[in-house]
Amino acid sequence: MYEVISNALAELDEDIVLDGVKDLFDKGVPVFDILAALQKGMEEVGKKFEAKEYFLSELIMSADVFKEATGLLGDAFTVNASESLGTVVMGTVKEDIHDIGKDIVVTILKCNGFNVIDLGVDVPYEKFIEAIKEHNPQIIGLSCLLTSAFENMKKTIIAIEEAGLRDGRTILIGGGPTDQKVCDYVRADQVCKNAQEAVETCKKIVGVK
């Protein structure tokens, strides 16, 4: 049955996924196991996306199906979600209001077991600082689409350093125009070119295979 769910999610067969999850949940199967099956399906979707067999809208669809499926698990899901792989604080940097890419990464990371604190767009330096203090994330994600926002990306990172909050954390950047050069310029640790790469990078950082 687990395999049915994983495979159906990998094939984006929404009805089969939802029926399967409902069935297992009604039978009293531990929520943790159902989640594991769903996450395995998400991994398969991720692989297909990487192989260019699936495309962006299908990655988004998989996340929507995942969300709907976990919705069926009710409170049981939220309790288990606290045992996440790790915490990520993420936002689009100051003076940039682009949210599509950032929202996709937030959603996909959540589906893959991360606790993501989404600070939204046009996020002031102080807001990042506060969130890092409050949530103690292993990973910080900065997004931008405007090249003019590179400067604020850099300043955000400097502000994090000056607050003494950089040690022990990894700073990832992403967004349309970002690349290794931008990463070096703003002194981030790594650049992720899409949501799937963000998932894999974050898993590596927190030591999941």
Add this chain to the structure above:
Amino acid sequence: MVVVGELINTSRKAIREAVEKRDVQYIQQVVKAQEEAGAHYLDINCGTMVGEEVAIMEWLVNTVQEVTDLPLCIDSPSTEALVAGLELTKADNPMINSITAEQKRFESVLPLIKRYQAKIIALCIEDVGMPETAQDRLRIARDLVAKLEAEGISQRDIYLDPLVKPISAADKYGREVLESIRLISEAFPEVHFMCGLSNVSYGLPNRALVNRLFMVQTMAMGMDGYILDPTNKDMMGALYVATALTGQDKYCRGYLKAHRKGLYS
């Protein structure tokens, strides 16, 4: 988006020859090709077989249904041929092509819609003739929808055909149809549309291109059904793209599935 496969029509030479020879294999091959290409209904028309239309309609419907479960669209100007075809259809809710607002035609086809719980293609033609303008089409559409609804037929089962005429004959003919789709869908949001495309390009070169672009433009105005050749990859490719662009393809799944099937090289 509803695609009615148009190929089983004896006005096409290859089909006529196959019908004359009772070539089951060829007919069934065309059926399978249309189904695999994504048709939702298959049109069956043997109106050119004067004198033997009823017998051939029966033979065609049986031959077609041996290899497909797709619902059929029984297409004839003759009530007897419609009955012959409908009587044999297996899938629920076949489609009838077509009723018009002409009194005689309306009265002869109406009972068939009820008897076979059919979906109905309603052509914007009235007793005084063919529509010219968008307003003409709206008026006839109002008349048709009102009369059909009065007989208990749901708007959802009505597929209005605004009647497409060749732009080679009058340069406003494309424009008037486009405008009529907008007007009719505003007046009757629940009603569906259906149209053929080849009329629009009659008398012009590069007809396939004209037909394809008219499909895209009509869809942008609200058209949601076409009678076409689903094995025409250029047409179907454009149809999937246009469906996605008009927000009728969740997660672009239809487009992406078509892509994986190799519709776009």
